[in-house]
Amino acid sequence: MQKLSGKTALITGGSRGIGAAIARRLSAEGASVAVTYVSGEAQAQTVVDGIVLAGGRAMAIHADNRDDAALKAAVERTVAELGGLDILVNNAGIFPTGSIEEVTLEELDRTIAINLRAPVVAAMAAVGHMPEGGRIITIGSNLAVRVPWPGISLYAMSKAGLVGLTKGLARDLGPRGINVNIVHPGSTDTDMNPADGELADPQRSLMAIPRYNEADDVAGLVTWLAGPEGRSVTGAEFTIDGGANI
Ligand SMILES: NC(=O)c1ccc[n+]([C@@H]2O[C@H](COP(=O)([O-])OP(=O)(O)OC[C@H]3O[C@@H](n4cnc5c(N)ncnc54)[C@H](OP(=O)(O)O)[C@@H]3O)[C@@H](O)[C@H]2O)c1
Helix, strand or coil: CCCCCCEEEECCCCCCHHHHHHHHHHHHCEEEEEEEEEHHHHHHHHCCCCCCCCCCCEEEEEEECCCCHHHHHHHHHHHHHHCCCCCCEEEECCCCCCCCCCCCHHHHHHHHHHHHEEEEEHHHHHHHHCCCCCCCEEECCCCCCCCCCCCCCCHHHHHHHHHHHHHHHHHHHHHHHEEEEEEEECCEEECCCCCCCCCHHHHHHHCCCCCCEEEEHHHHHHHHCCCCHHHHCCCCCCEECCCCCC
């Protein structure tokens, strides 16, 4: 039986990687899904086509996380064209690198805008439409919890900020029956962090199980949180990183 029949989801950054896997997985459980993209129009359309071919309902929306109006419009289009909004997945993100001597103020602002500010803007736009039983699920990072290398302070800062946002929103929205949680992936095989990249072996060396996640591993956890079995879970952090942080 499909666990998300009749539900509608919006996933930011759903053209590839973890966001695309989440879209496919939520759809496989019966949800109608909208995915946003910036440059990956063709890839977003491929995700949508695959879902429709499998019998699901999906749409792609151009919306840069840096553009408040575009994010708000993405929420409005999802509601208008798919019939509501039950699940918001804040997934889109960038991975800036460089030590504090190297990073620029422009990179600082861009990181905050895409990784941290946009989830707040999306939540502001979404909550007015969300019924009881709604879900906000944000993709953080195990680097929000521990920082094993130099050169990732902007990224770690942005992801750590999302933990506070998650807990605050869980308190704000709990009385309305809306659950808010954060999933912290570790090394996950995507364009952002390929499992055969030159930084992959150092990452594997930190893990108890030295194997990259597939994007679908993360999508499975998100889908569980979105479903009925997640109804009592809120304000929680879930790390899925092969034990890199233990
Ligand atoms: N891969 C990992 O090891 C890992 C580990 C921990 C956490 N994460 C987190 O997981 C999330 C997804 O990462 P991923 O590995 O799937 O990355 P990815 O393969 O690089 O995909 C990034 C997605 O975000 C979208 N995106 C990028 N900038 C955007 C913007 N300004 N506005 C809207 N969308 C934007 C991209 O859209 P376009 O295709 O249009 O560019 C794409 O759909 C991120 O939040 C990341 O920080 C990843």
